Amino acid sequence: MKILVAISKVPDTTTKIKFTAENKEFDNSGVQFIVNPYDEWYALVRALEIKEAGGGTVTTITVGKEDNDPVIRKALAVGADDAVRVNAEPTDAYFVAAQIADYAKKNDYDMVLTGKETIDYNGSQVGGMVAEIMDLPYISNASKMDFEGNKATIIRDIQGGKEKLEVETPFVLSAAKGMAEQRIPNMRGIMAAKRKKLTVVEPESADALTEVVSYALPPEKGQVKMIDADNPEELINLLHNEAKII
Amino acid sequence: MAVLAFVDTLEGSITKSSYEAVHYAAKVAEKTGESAVAVTYGDASNDDLKALGKFGASKVLVHKEQKDMNPRALTTLMQEAVAAEGADVVVFAQDFTGKAVAPLLSARLKAGLVSGAVDYPDTDNGFVVKKSAFSGKAFAMYSIKTEKKIISILPNSVGKEAGEGEAEVVEFTPALGDTRIKVLEVEKESGDGEIPLTEADLVVSAGRGLKGPENWQMVLDLAKELGAATACSRPVADMEWRPHHEHVGQTGVAIRPNLYIAIGISGAIQHLAGVNGSKVIVVINTDEEAPFFKAADYGIVGDAFEVVPKLVEAAKAHKAAN
Ligand SMILES: Cc1cc2nc3c(=O)[nH]c(=O)nc-3n(C[C@H](O)[C@H](O)[C@H](O)COP(=O)(O)OP(=O)(O)OC[C@H]3O[C@@H](n4cnc5c(N)ncnc54)[C@H](O)[C@@H]3O)c2cc1C
Ligand SMILES: Nc1ncnc2c1ncn2[C@@H]1O[C@H](COP(=O)(O)O)[C@@H](O)[C@H]1O
Numbered sequence: 001m002k003i004l005v006a007i008s009k010v011p012d013t014t015t016k017i018k019f020t021a022e023n024k025e026f027d028n029s030g031v032q033f034i035v036n037p038y039d040e041w042y043a044l045v046r047a048l049e050i051k052e053a054g055g056g057t058v059t060t061i062t063v064g065k066e067d068n069d070p071v072i073r074k075a076l077a078v079g080a081d082d083a084v085r086v087n088a089e090p091t092d093a094y095f096v097a098a099q100i101a102d103y104a105k106k107n108d109y110d111m112v113l114t115g116k117e118t119i120d121y122n123g124s125q126v127g128g129m130v131a132e133i134m135d136l137p138y139i140s141n142a143s144k145m146d147f148e149g150n151k152a153t154i155i156r157d158i159q160g161g162k163e164k165l166e167v168e169t170p171f172v173l174s175a176a177k178g179m180a181e182q183r184i185p186n187m188r189g190i191m192a193a194k195r196k197k198l199t200v201v202e203p204e205s206a207d208a209l210t211e212v213v214s215y216a217l218p219p220e221k222g223q224v225k226m227i228d229a230d231n232p233e234e235l236i237n238l239l240h241n242e243a244k245i246i
Numbered sequence: 247m248a249v250l251a252f253v254d255t256l257e258g259s260i261t262k263s264s265y266e267a268v269h270y271a272a273k274v275a276e277k278t279g280e281s282a283v284a285v286t287y288g289d290a291s292n293d294d295l296k297a298l299g300k301f302g303a304s305k306v307l308v309h310k311e312q313k314d315m316n317p318r319a320l321t322t323l324m325q326e327a328v329a330a331e332g333a334d335v336v337v338f339a340q341d342f343t344g345k346a347v348a349p350l351l352s353a354r355l356k357a358g359l360v361s362g363a364v365d366y367p368d369t370d371n372g373f374v375v376k377k378s379a380f381s382g383k384a385f386a387m388y389s390i391k392t393e394k395k396i397i398s399i400l401p402n403s404v405g406k407e408a409g410e411g412e413a414e415v416v417e418f419t420p421a422l423g424d425t426r427i428k429v430l431e432v433e434k435e436s437g438d439g440e441i442p443l444t445e446a447d448l449v450v451s452a453g454r455g456l457k458g459p460e461n462w463q464m465v466l467d468l469a470k471e472l473g474a475a476t477a478c479s480r481p482v483a484d485m486e487w488r489p490h491h492e493h494v495g496q497t498g499v500a501i502r503p504n505l506y507i508a509i510g511i512s513g514a515i516q517h518l519a520g521v522n523g524s525k526v527i528v529v530i531n532t533d534e535e536a537p538f539f540k541a542a543d544y545g546i547v548g549d550a551f552e553v554v555p556k557l558v559e560a561a562k563a564h565k566a567a568n
């Protein structure tokens with residue numbers, strides 16, 4: 001199976017979010033960047049497991065500038081065979097999807113895997129857009145995937161439950177929790193990653209359909225109101241009379 | 247011209263977030279002098295569909311033969327509805343269905359999509375939509391630059407208001423056929439009468455502070471008395487104390503109920519990422535230094551094993567009195 005996994009770079013999950021330039025830019029000073037957890041733990045690791053079981057290749061693709069390379073090396077250390085970077089600012093989801101779709105079309109993959117969302121912009125958009133541009137079936141929020149030949153049995157989250165479905169390759173899938181278990185790269189993987197191929201390709205022309213104009217932080221939480229542990233009835237009272245939610 | 251709202255159904259009932267999508271579409275339509283049209287599929291009753299008029303829809307297009315949540319088929323349904331109604335804005339709820347369909351429609355129509363919107367668009371200067379970003383830690387203002395626009399709203403961010411009115415229900419049956427995905431089985435998450443977590447107004451959640459799965463009965467009791475759904479922290483799901491679909495947070499589900507009660511949960515940043523959109527947060531924890539108190543509206547420093555049973559009694563009394 002020839003698999004393409006879309007990898008993105010996001011601020012570490014514990015990052016304190018700040019903005020600069022009058023709230024027009026994300027302040028990345030002192031921020032540690034990681035591979036988006038859904039891309040790494042679920043999409044990439046499941047791709048590796050499928051390759052280990054049945055042969056094939058796992059290539060990662062990232063749309064971004066050189067500052068993505070450390071994160072790409074991390075994905076290579078986890079076990080991807082090689083990596084592609086489309087050398088352009090990831091301006092919006094459609095632009096990113098157009099780049100990934102274009103590369104995937106030219107190189108004939110059995111599957112394109114993405115994470116269910118990035119933890120910074122929380123779009124949940126790129127995977128679906130790649131599928132639509134490539135005219136392939138899209139399986140969103142998948143938590144399990146098994147193969148028999150080129151036929152996959154997949155479980156995905158739907159409103160109120162789960163759906164089990166069958167689909168033949170090629171397709172595009174976004175991965176959620178359950179797909180696989182996180183793998184911590186070992187020393188050998190980290191050394192090997194340094195020698196693996198990272199191909200840089202120039203972008204195709206594509207339009208961004210949206211643009212971030214500014215950011216804002218949520219208003220500060222007011223002071224917490226403490227209630228005596230011996231008198232929890234007071235909580236029910238406050239929720240009813242003050243907060244008016246029960 | 248029209249503003250479309252995509253309406254999803256769950257076992258024949260219209261989902262709560264779909265009412266919000268209709269309400270949102272009606273508000274946008276009011277601003278732009280258009281009408282709001284709901285588009286749906288499956289088994290909702292005609293009475294329920296007519297009643298979408300109360301939330302501001304003037305018309306409902308319904309495709310009854312389409313039963314599955316097939317993303318491509320539903321994309322075609324929306325594409326055809328956009329053409330039939332000359333729509334320039336389409337509204338989805340950012341739930342599992344919206345996440346599966348909205349990006350496809352965006353790419354198909356080359357219409358800019360803002361997902362996770364939390365407010366109405368600002369149309370004074372272009373078309374700018376405020377969305378939740380950085381897992382609830384901030385907001386981003388997005389300008390949509392295309393003529394057609396798609397907005398997917400976070401559940402429970404704009405609410406819904408029922409007024410008067412009845413929508414005209416029209417059968418709408420364009421060919422949708424996408425047979426490449428074959429549904430084998432659908433498994434429901436919640437038992438009969440239980441409230442699915444993503445639809446719940448009130449949520450009671452517990453963490454590792456409860457020590458073991460055998461101690462969950464009081465949590466279930468509290469949820470039952472309040473009419474709430476139940477949730478848990480990640481380690482609790484990882485240790486299989488509770489089912490995985492209850493796991494909230496950065497890697498689990500993100501929820502935005504009116505009330506979130508956190509029992510024996512420390513309030514790690516990755517947990518908060520999934521619940522910080524809740525309107526009111528209550529924290530019950532033995533450790534007064536637990537970070538969760540900083541994000542709370544009400545707090546009780548105390549032992550869950552003593553506090554929660556008393557709360558169950560108080561909730562019971564409250565229910566009886568109201
Ligand atoms: C990349 C990443 C993603 C993550 N994603 C998530 C996620 O999606 N969701 C999530 O929840 N976590 C997530 N985590 C884990 C997170 O960092 C925390 O480890 C986790 O939330 C802690 O769970 P907890 O609060 O139940 O347990 P603990 O941190 O162990 O807290 C237990 C709390 O219970 C209190 N307590 C103990 N006894 C009692 C008692 N008798 N009565 C009342 N209180 C008591 C303690 O004071 C303590 O505050 C993630 C971590 C990483 C690195
Ligand atoms: N710049 C990028 N380069 C490569 N893949 C990306 C990029 N941005 C997003 N993705 C992929 O698309 C998924 C969904 O992203 P999003 O639509 O931004 O939430 C991510 O989990 C990644 O797999």
